[in-house]
Structure formats: C-alpha cells, structure tokens
Amino acid sequence: ENVDDNDASPATKTPAAPAQRTTRSFIRCALENNSCYDASNLSELYDCLNMFTLKMRSTNCYDKLTVEMLPAKDEKGKPVPGGVDVKIVAKERNWYKLRVGGGVKQFSGSQGSMFNSSELTIPTVQFESSLNLLNLMGSCESISTSYNVDQGGTANFNFTHFSPLLSANIPTVSSKVDAKYEEVDHSLLRSYREASKGVSWALRSGAANVMERGAFAELEWSLLQRDVLPTLHPTIPYAVDASSAIVGESGPNLKHGIKMSLSTNGGLVDDRFSPTRGVELGISTELAGPPGDVGFIKAQGSGAIHLPLGNLSLHLLTSMGAVKSLSFGGYCLPTTLCSDRFHVGGPLNLRGFKSSGIGPRAPVGPGSDGGDSLGGEFFHTATAMVSGGLGGVGGGVGARLFGFGSAGTLCNLSGITSVNSLVASSRLSLGVGLTAPTPLGRLEATYSKVLRQ
Numbered sequence: 001e002n003v004d005d006n007d008a009s010p011a012t013k014t015p016a017a018p019a020q021r022t023t024r025s026f027i028r029c030a031l032e033n034n035s036c037y038d039a040s041n042l043s044e045l046y047d048c049l050n051m052f053t054l055k056m057r058s059t060n061c062y063d064k065l066t067v068e069m070l071p072a073k074d075e076k077g078k079p080v081p082g083g084v085d086v087k088i089v090a091k092e093r094n095w096y097k098l099r100v101g102g103g104v105k106q107f108s109g110s111q112g113s114m115f116n117s118s119e120l121t122i123p124t125v126q127f128e129s130s131l132n133l134l135n136l137m138g139s140c141e142s143i144s145t146s147y148n149v150d151q152g153g154t155a156n157f158n159f160t161h162f163s164p165l166l167s168a169n170i171p172t173v174s175s176k177v178d179a180k181y182e183e184v185d186h187s188l189l190r191s192y193r194e195a196s197k198g199v200s201w202a203l204r205s206g207a208a209n210v211m212e213r214g215a216f217a218e219l220e221w222s223l224l225q226r227d228v229l230p231t232l233h234p235t236i237p238y239a240v241d242a243s244s245a246i247v248g249e250s251g252p253n254l255k256h257g258i259k260m261s262l263s264t265n266g267g268l269v270d271d272r273f274s275p276t277r278g279v280e281l282g283i284s285t286e287l288a289g290p291p292g293d294v295g296f297i298k299a300q301g302s303g304a305i306h307l308p309l310g311n312l313s314l315h316l317l318t319s320m321g322a323v324k325s326l327s328f329g330g331y332c333l334p335t336t337l338c339s340d341r342f343h344v345g346g347p348l349n350l351r352g353f354k355s356s357g358i359g360p361r362a363p364v365g366p367g368s369d370g371g372d373s374l375g376g377e378f379f380h381t382a383t384a385m386v387s388g389g390l391g392g393v394g395g396g397v398g399a400r401l402f403g404f405g406s407a408g409t410l411c412n413l414s415g416i417t418s419v420n421s422l423v424a425s426s427r428l429s430l431g432v433g434l435t436a437p438t439p440l441g442r443l444e445a446t447y448s449k450v451l452r453q
Helices: 025-033 040-060 244-248 392-396 419-425
Strands: 002-004 064-074 079-092 096-104 125-134 142-150 154-168 170-185 192-206 216-230 251-263 277-287 297-310 312-325 377-390 402-413 427-438 441-452
Touching: 025 040, 040 064, 040 079, 216 244, 402 419
Parallel strands: none
Antiparallel strands: 002 079, 064 079, 096 125, 125 142, 142 154, 154 170, 170 192, 192 216, 216 251, 251 277, 277 297, 297 312, 312 377, 377 402, 402 427, 427 441
16 A cells, blocks of 8 residues: 555555455455554554554464555655555465364353353363355455264354454444354253254454453344253153253243443453453343343443552452343243343352352252252352462463452342342352463462351
8 A cells, every 4th residue: 555645635545466365445444444544644654554454463364464664656666755655465374274073162151350150061072073264255254164062962053254344434343143053051050951043143343252352342133042951850751850940941932132242351451361450341231022032131240450569469350230021011921031040159250159159049959059050130249359479480371379258149139128138148258269371261279268158
C-alpha cells in the first residue's frame, strides 16, 4: 500500500500483491478497518500497521506475515516527498489440516483465572477426527468439523464456520456458525446424561476465542434440542437410579435463546492464568423463550482486582448470578431446569468445597454430599487471597504460594428473604495452596478448612 501525507486522500488504494488465496479486497478492508489510510504521520501509521499485523496473525491462516514501511516512489521510480510505501509479505498455511487419532476429552468451561465451572470431570481417552479448511475464499475464514467418541461410547460432532467481518464502517467483528451434537455425562454429581443437538450463530468483536488474550463482546443466538436421560438402575431392568426431581425433568426440551457476553478476557492483567496486578471483569445475560419450551432470563458477572504489595500480591475476587423462569403465558415451562440453574463449589469456583458441593440437593443420588445436585437460582462467591512467588525452579515457571479465605452461597430466589439471610447462609472456608500457569490454563492445588458448612 502507498500512504502519502501530501495527498488529499492520505492513502492511494493500490494493494500490494496478496498471498496465494487472500484477496486484494480483504487486505484493503483490513487496512481500512485499522485506520491505515487515515494516518497523518509515521508514528500513527506504525501503530495502525502493527494492529493490522496482530489481527491478521490472529486468524491463524498464515505461517508468516510481515509488514515493511519503505520510502514511496511514483510510477517513474522517483521519490515521493512525505510518502510511504507499505510492503506486505504473507506466507499462507496449507488450506487443509486432517487429523485422526486419540486424545483426552476436553470439557467446556472458562479457562480464565477468576471463575470456572463447578463441574467434576474425570479425563477420559477418546477417538478424535477433525478436518480444518483455511482461507478457501481468500478472506481468512475457516471451516472445521470434528467427530469424537469416548470410552463410554459418547459421541460428539461439531461443525464450525468462522469468518472475520472487516469493513471500514464497522469495528472488527467475527462471525461464527456452529452445528453440533454432543452428550455430557453429569452422573458424578447428578443422576443423568444430557444429549443436545442444534445450531448457533455468534457475532464477536475483539479476541477471536477464550484462549486468545484480550477483551471481547459477543452476541449469540442458539437453538438446541436437549434430552435429559436419567441414570439407569444397575440391576433392575427398565428402572432408573435417580432422584424424583431429576426424573421429573427427564425427556426432551427445546431451548431457544439469545445471549450477550462481555469480558476483559485477561487483557488487563500481567499474566492471564496467574495475575499479580490488574483487573478482570466479565458479565453475561441470556434470554430463553418461544419457540422453545424453556423460558428464563439469566445474568451473571465476575470481577477481580490484583494489587502488588512489595514481594506479595493481594487478590480480591467476586462473582454473582441469578436466573428467573419465564412462562411466556404458558408457552414455556413454569420452572427452570437443572441444566440452566447455577452449580457452585470446587477449585477455582468456591475453594474449600467439593464440585457442586453447596446448594439445593435431592435426598438421593450420587452427589458429593449424598444426593443429586439440583442447582440454584441465585449465587454469590467472594475470595480474598495473598500470594507470593517461589524462588528457584518454581519461580522460573511462575509458581506461587497463596493463602485464601472464601465465602459463598447458592439458593433459590424464593428462599431469599433479606440480605441478612444471604449472609447467614454463606459457606466459609480458609486454606493455602500452590498455583502455576500452564498453556492450557491455571493449575492449582489447595488444602482448606471449612468454617461454615
């Protein structure tokens, strides 16, 4: 690209030769989107081109992408006073990637350092196959399909189409279309498996996914057919081994919803998985209703402040959420389902308590306290921590020792009578632990003492 400060229009839109599949129009849109044509001096142009390069590399379509600023020359090869030529060199990755083999089953849940799912999962080996197609249309889009089967015969299928939508008139936005079929086994905590199939479409601005550091905003529409399958009795044919509450929710249901999420996603802390300074924020709201037969409005948020104190760091973390059923005049179920309620407890969620270890329970089932975890419609958690780095090998990998105090509760909205009742029902724990950041997330081991069960 040629950028000339003396031109009434700062950029003469003559794109450099694109890579093998990347189109000129896409390069032009990406440059316009990052204000490269509007730069008034070299410093601004450098910043714009740096952002352009980072975003292009984040698409994972290129093995190598470099951008150079050179003295501008006209068609006759003579220098252009005040002008700059921009040379873009890109080496694209192969257009397909096929993988067939084995691996460890991945479970859903946030990978951040603040608030993770309370689900208790045991890693299992599974057969994996996937096909990824990159940049077929020349606009850094990707198409991926995967089919996995675990040791128990549980199959998961996923189809995803991802495309960055770059325009000079809108912020950088990506579009993602998902079609999936999956089964999740909850039997360690509550006596059922859940099979779901459906489609979703999401528009995201900012970081392309949760594993990419940086803030994002996302709007997602989804339509899911879910089927709750109670655990079968091990010895009695055609009988189930589940609480009456779980049996009452068994069978198919249709969830149709819109969800909005905002998160700093590690963009405002020094280390995403073991921060010592900075802030973290995340909020999400979801509305489910017709044409589905599940209706509710759900909101939750989390936040953290990390303050350096000499060789130590102070960490203050909190989260809160609520869900309320909506019947939409009888079109939807009058109560929320177990899968849509909150489940609290476990490492990185409410330290000192077992996974899904607090809140409403059925009298029977495999839960951590002797019964099915039924979930709750309101929760809050708060944790205060002090951490310090380790010397030697431990310090080299970012390991830190910490002490913590945690408080939290999980209940139904009907059980909230006052703020004092919430405080009185909160569970308390104290403990110490060791943590270290890894490429897959935060690794943590703790020892704790429950003060109020």
